[in-house]
Amino acid sequence: MTDINLDQMRQDIDNIDEKLTDLFKERMEKSLEIAKYKKGHKVPVFSDKREKEILHKVSEQIGEPFDGYARLLFNTIFDASRSCQNNYMAKRSDLADRIEEALKETPNLFPKKAVVACQGVAGSYSQAACEKLFEVPSIMYFNSFEGVFNAVEKGLCQYGILPIENSSYGSVGAVYDLMQNYNFHIAKGIRLRISHNLMAKPGTALSDVKEIFSHEQALGQCGDFLKELKDVKVTVVENTAIAAKMVAESDREDVAAICSKECADLYGLDVLKKQIQLSDNNYTRFICISKKMEIYPGSNKISLILSLPHTPRSLYLAISKFAALGINLTKLESRPIPGSDFEFMFYFDLDASVYSPELINLLSEMESQPETFVFLGCYTEVI
Numbered sequence: 001m002t003d004i005n006l007d008q009m010r011q012d013i014d015n016i017d018e019k020l021t022d023l024f025k026e027r028m029e030k031s032l033e034i035a036k037y038k039k040g041h042k043v044p045v046f047s048d049k050r051e052k053e054i055l056h057k058v059s060e061q062i063g064e065p066f067d068g069y070a071r072l073l074f075n076t077i078f079d080a081s082r083s084c085q086n087n088y089m090a091k092r093s094d095l096a097d098r099i100e101e102a103l104k105e106t107p108n109l110f111p112k113k114a115v116v117a118c119q120g121v122a123g124s125y126s127q128a129a130c131e132k133l134f135e136v137p138s139i140m141y142f143n144s145f146e147g148v149f150n151a152v153e154k155g156l157c158q159y160g161i162l163p164i165e166n167s168s169y170g171s172v173g174a175v176y177d178l179m180q181n182y183n184f185h186i187a188k189g190i191r192l193r194i195s196h197n198l199m200a201k202p203g204t205a206l207s208d209v210k211e212i213f214s215h216e217q218a219l220g221q222c223g224d225f226l227k228e229l230k231d232v233k234v235t236v237v238e239n240t241a242i243a244a245k246m247v248a249e250s251d252r253e254d255v256a257a258i259c260s261k262e263c264a265d266l267y268g269l270d271v272l273k274k275q276i277q278l279s280d281n282n283y284t285r286f287i288c289i290s291k292k293m294e295i296y297p298g299s300n301k302i303s304l305i306l307s308l309p310h311t312p313r314s315l316y317l318a319i320s321k322f323a324a325l326g327i328n329l330t331k332l333e334s335r336p337i338p339g340s341d342f343e344f345m346f347y348f349d350l351d352a353s354v355y356s357p358e359l360i361n362l363l364s365e366m367e368s369q370p371e372t373f374v375f376l377g378c379y380t381e382v383i
C-alpha cells in the first residue's frame, strides 16, 4: 500500500520536474538573449539590484514555510544564468594566450635534471621532496623561503621547492604571504609523508634534554609529545635540518632536534624517540615553482590568487562561478593584505584543467576584473 502511494507521489514529482525543466530551459534561453544585448551595449552581467528584486518578489509570492528554500533555488538559478552569460560574453584574454603558449612550449616529460632551490640545509624535508621530483637535482640551499622565491624569480635556479600545507598543522602562512610579492608559476606539486624523530648527539639520554630545536611546523606537528616533557625549552629555528646541524655542532649535551631520520646519518645524531608526530598519516604538500609557466600533459589542478572587493557576497559570487561549472574547490586559504583594513587575499586550489574552453572563458573573465587575479599554474600533484 505504502509503495503504491510512494510510486504515485514520485510520478507527480516527475510531472512537476518536466514542467520545471521546460521552464528552466526557456529561462536560460532568455538569459542568453539578454547576454547578446549586454554584449552589444556593454552592460555588465551581474545586476545585484535585479537579483534582489526577483528574490523579494519570489519570497512574497511563495510565503512560509518555503520562502527560504525558494531563495536558495533562485540563487542557484542566478549562478547558472550568470555563468552562461559570462561564457557567451567572454573575451579572449592575454592569459588565454599565455596558457596556449605554455601548452605548446612545455615538453611532454618533466625534467630529470635541474638546478633547484630549497630552504634550509641538507637533510631538510624540502630536499626529500626535491629528490622525489627530480632524478638528479643540483640543489642550492637558501636560509629563508624568500631566498627560494628570489632565486627562481632572478633565474639563479630553474625551480624552487616550497612547503605549503601540512595535514595536521595546516598551511605554511609564511609561504602564502610571500606568494603575493613574487612572480612565479607552479609547475608541479608533491605530497610527502612526514615522520618526525627526536634526535641528539650520541650519549644524550631523553632525561638529559633541556632544550629542543626545530621548525615551527614540526614543533606544532609534535605538540602532544612536547606537552608530556617537563622543564624543556622549545626553540624555533628556520628548518628541521638546521636544527639537527645546530645540535650536532653544539658543545652542549642537553639539546635535541626534531627532524627527519635522514638527518641522523648526515649529522651523526642518535634517535631518542621515533615517530613523535600527532598522527601516522602526517603529510606535507610542497609546490615546485618555476619562473616561466609550464603545463605538463595531464595537469589537472589549478591554483589562483584573488583579491575580492569588500562588498556583500563577493566571495560567494567567486565560488559560485566554479560551482556553476561543476568544479571542485579543494582548498581556500585567506591571508591578510599587509597594511589594509582587514582585507584579504584568497588562494584557490581547483580540480580543473586548462583543456576546458569554459574554464578558459571563466579565467579570462576573472582576469578582466579590476581586482588582483593571478593564475599560478596548472599542474599535477605527485603522491
Ligand SMILES: O=C(O)C(=O)C[C@]1(C(=O)O)C=C[C@@H](O)C=C1
Binding pocket: 031, 034, 035, 045, 046, 047, 048, 050, 051, 054, 077, 078, 081, 082, 085
Ligand atoms: O536581468 C538581467 O540583467 C539578467 O541578466 C538576468 C539575470 C537572471 O538570471 O535573472 C541574470 C544575471 C543578473 O545578475 C540578473 C538577472
